[in-house]
Amino acid sequence: MKPRTSQRTGYFTESVIREMTRLAILHEAVNLAQGFPDFPAPEAVKQAAIRAILDDVNQYAITWGAKRLREAVARKIGRYNGVAGVDPEREVTVCCGSTETMIASLMAIINPGDEVVIFEPFYENYGPDTYLSGAMPRFVTLREPGWRFDERELAAAFNDRTRAIIITTPHNPTGKVFSREELAFIAGLCQRWDAIAITDEIYEHILYDGVAHTSIASLDGMRERTITVNAISKTFSVTGWRVGYAVAPPDLTDAIRKVHDFLTVGAPAPLQEAAAVALDFGPDYFDDLSKAYARRRDLLISALSDAGFRCFVPQGAYYVMTDISAFGAPDDVAFCDRLIREAGVAAVPGSSFYRTEGGGRQQVRFCFCKRDETLHRAADRLQGLGGKG
Ligand code: PLP
Numbered sequence: 001m002k003p004r005t006s007q008r009t010g011y012f013t014e015s016v017i018r019e020m021t022r023l024a025i026l027h028e029a030v031n032l033a034q035g036f037p038d039f040p041a042p043e044a045v046k047q048a049a050i051r052a053i054l055d056d057v058n059q060y061a062i063t064w065g066a067k068r069l070r071e072a073v074a075r076k077i078g079r080y081n082g083v084a085g086v087d088p089e090r091e092v093t094v095c096c097g098s099t100e101t102m103i104a105s106l107m108a109i110i111n112p113g114d115e116v117v118i119f120e121p122f123y124e125n126y127g128p129d130t131y132l133s134g135a136m137p138r139f140v141t142l143r144e145p146g147w148r149f150d151e152r153e154l155a156a157a158f159n160d161r162t163r164a165i166i167i168t169t170p171h172n173p174t175g176k177v178f179s180r181e182e183l184a185f186i187a188g189l190c191q192r193w194d195a196i197a198i199t200d201e202i203y204e205h206i207l208y209d210g211v212a213h214t215s216i217a218s219l220d221g222m223r224e225r226t227i228t229v230n231a232i233s234k235t236f237s238v239t240g241w242r243v244g245y246a247v248a249p250p251d252l253t254d255a256i257r258k259v260h261d262f263l264t265v266g267a268p269a270p271l272q273e274a275a276a277v278a279l280d281f282g283p284d285y286f287d288d289l290s291k292a293y294a295r296r297r298d299l300l301i302s303a304l305s306d307a308g309f310r311c312f313v314p315q316g317a318y319y320v321m322t323d324i325s326a327f328g329a330p331d332d333v334a335f336c337d338r339l340i341r342e343a344g345v346a347a348v349p350g351s352s353f354y355r356t357e358g359g360g361r362q363q364v365r366f367c368f369c370k371r372d373e374t375l376h377r378a379a380d381r382l383q384g385l386g387g388k389g
Helices: 006-009 016-026 041-056 068-081 095-108 127-132 151-157 180-190 249-266 269-279 283-307 332-343 372-382
Strands: 092-095 115-120 136-141 162-168 196-200 226-231 244-247 310-312 318-324 362-368
Touching: 006 127, 016 332, 041 269, 068 092, 068 244, 068 269, 092 095, 092 249, 095 127, 095 162, 095 196, 095 226, 095 244, 095 249, 115 127, 127 136, 136 151, 151 180, 162 180, 180 196, 283 310, 283 318, 283 372, 332 362
Parallel strands: 115 136, 115 162, 162 196, 196 226
Antiparallel strands: 092 244, 226 244, 310 318, 318 362
């Protein structure tokens, strides 16, 4: 008999994170696994979406994105990311969330046998994304506590087959924010090996302790070899809206637009109008966002530390990676299972962020994009877990 499913679907498993959400619902656990806010989206963004629907912006938008949104993206990347003069007609593509933006970008540039360098631990989609696009991933490990990469190891991962490197800054799951020096080192390798930097900057506005966000596209010589992937999902607490975008030089944009058109035709038209309004919010919104997340971060870290976890304090994004050695659990999966069943808190086993055998076996990720009351409920449940830390 012929196999009924494609080989490529055999290379990866279902999402561990979404499976943890399913278990959280089943066991009525506090869900600190999947990174979606449980508090309302900003009123002005919701009103803009309602207005657009009532104004009958209800048919297909231009496939590569509503003009108004592409113009707002170009303004934003000039203002915030230091990439001036982006042409919204030739360098911006709107997709369905950064998830589609990433896979469309990879499919636009990958040929069979090409390699893509990925830092591990990594946001779990990148593994399947590379396989679906036909690339071979090459993993380079970020090591705790600072989650820095070894320059020699990274340099050794590049070769003639390297087509791209995926960077996530601020980083999920570790909360690392790549420094300008680290990005300059990566840029040098991209230039030496004629590789493209694909940078996922979806957490660019969630930053702590005065740490600044640097976009690799703003470094000398990198704009023409960078695809910047982003979305409104996290910054505006609208993960269900599915509006993301790629900013890339015109030749890459042409290819991304073609893939995107045949994958999804377009992102939701009225929500694109609301996204344009959101991107033009003033600095106060973004300051308040970081401040509110810093408070939630501190609340969760204090609860986790009291319970016996060793926390790696994030510089950005809304996750805490922890070390669970103090609990004496056989591994992260068994620990998360116990955490859901006994304590009623869902988290993500660290190993789901690694491909290297044994990676993340004593690590667990928690998210803190939740209301204070949710975090307090989790804190209460975490007490008495029996960590020796
Ligand atoms: N990129 C990173 C690093 C993420 O953490 C997530 C969601 O958790 C996504 C992309 C998905 O973004 P979107 O909902 O816009 O597809």
